[in-house]
Amino acid sequence: MRQLHATNKTITWTVVANYNQRTLTDATISDQIVGDQDYVSDSAKLYEATINSNGTYTLGHKFLPRILLSIVTRTL
Helix, strand or coil: CEEEECCCCEEEECCCCCCCCCCCCCCCCCCCCCCCCCCCCCCCCEEEEEECCCCCEEEEEEECCCCCCCCCCCCC
16 A cells, blocks of 8 residues: 655555465565655564454554665666
């Protein structure tokens, strides 16, 4: 899900993963930041969640995520 905040020109992304509620080991979610977008330091949040029978989710415990930010630039 994506929310665009026009007044402060930010985009908020919500990513829901592991709908099957399986145990994950060393899971990774990655996305490329392109164009004139910038990552806001310390803005990523990771929550445990329960998937409800109707497909919605309920947030639970907040984890302190281990975020690895790789910046790659290319000059053509």
